[in-house]
Amino acid sequence: MNSIRNFLPFSFTKFPKFLIYLFIIYLIFPSVIINVVEGTEVYINYTYSGDTGPRFWHLLEGSSEICECGKNQSPIDLTSEDIKNLAPPPYPNFTDITDVEALNNGHTVECCSDDMSKINIKIEGKLYTLAQFHFHTPSEHRINGKYFDVEQHLVFENEDGINAVVSVLYDLSTKNSTFLDPIISNLPKICNETKKLDKVELLSLVHDLNSLSQTYSYSGSLTTPPCTEGVTWFVNVKPLNIGMQQLLELRQVTGFNSRYTQTRH
């Protein structure tokens, strides 16, 4: 035993006791330590109800006052006037992606894949690469005060860390969404659970979108804390179809995860 002690770069007897206690706490309650560590960096403990709900996001540790006092916050309620001025859809090079990981992060179901780095859009000469997509139920954006059942956000990022989001609305229909099928068949149901999806057919999604309409573009914010502004939004104003069973299964997992619409300035 003595020889092992000499081999180690520190002495057990001199090893700070608080680190030993910390290690024991970690063994018993790993999530406590993880949340404390994440809280100082990126993790914000927000919800969609009560005193950590959207009304109070500006007060949360790691969040920002911009959630309360920002002048370009998202989502918004689009008017008939807005959707007179539509931009062309900005997705020329979408392809199907493989080896997708669907993560239940406690707020939504978020899908990632290394393949996503192949998919990008260009805004004012700058390249934005797809980072992930996720779902909100019911929709966050509204059109003339009407909401939709699901809103999918395809989140892009440029080399400066600035985001752009392509938003896809889905409305209840007798027709299922082919695109959503593999995702809804493999939903991670518990917080922090992940599921592997062999393939996600973004090509079929883009095909459906292109056949529908153009998009409403505006400068807004992330719809979750820290509500960072400078986000370029492309909202597809005509919804795609989602079947009843698909909707019930998706929102059984996502619950209510929609920020209320923000004041426009």
Add this chain to the structure above:
Amino acid sequence: MNSIRNFLPFSFTKFPKFLIYLFIIYLIFPSVIINVVEGTEVYINYTYSGDTGPRFWHLLEGSSEICECGKNQSPIDLTSEDIKNLAPPPYPNFTDITDVEALNNGHTVECCSDDMSKINIKIEGKLYTLAQFHFHTPSEHRINGKYFDVEQHLVFENEDGINAVVSVLYDLSTKNSTFLDPIISNLPKICNETKKLDKVELLSLVHDLNSLSQTYSYSGSLTTPPCTEGVTWFVNVKPLNIGMQQLLELRQVTGFNSRYTQTRH
């Protein structure tokens, strides 16, 4: 002409000019006068989006600060813990009602009938009479962060003007709601439009509710301005069915008219 002037209880020449101008304005913009008059009494010009949305209801003329600083505001997100403690459903004498008027009041579809005065519930010895019922899409109350497609509020009032609300949740299903059928077939689609319904089968509604479960009761508030507190709530925690086509037709009229859940104290 002189003889007519003498017959009138006032002189045209002496008639206050501002009343004549007011009358002319009324002829041109009747809604302006109606809103001004109503604004001082009961009319509050609230919405569910932007700067007259739920976040700002406490600032609206005719509303109350209680919308912002009340300690017993509704709706709330019910937890598993809450719904362990259920009360018996409080509706013994419901009957079908006839000659119902369904009004689109710009916020919801509200159903009234003289017959409703026959329907009452007793809370702590006091009689509360049914005044009207109306609909919210999606639901205002949530259960463990999950929302439902529709929430119906049956609003009762006692002789002191204190309210109680029986809340009925509806969730998307392959089965239609028989109770909702005559209402959804006769929706007043435009603001201020009314439709006459020969009969509304409250008996069938109560039958469905009784067969389901008990209710969660708590002391809350109106979920619309002026957000008055002291309202006794009875929330039926198991949803009834609403068919897809029924839901689509109802929410095409009601849009998003759901206040965000409130902090619990």
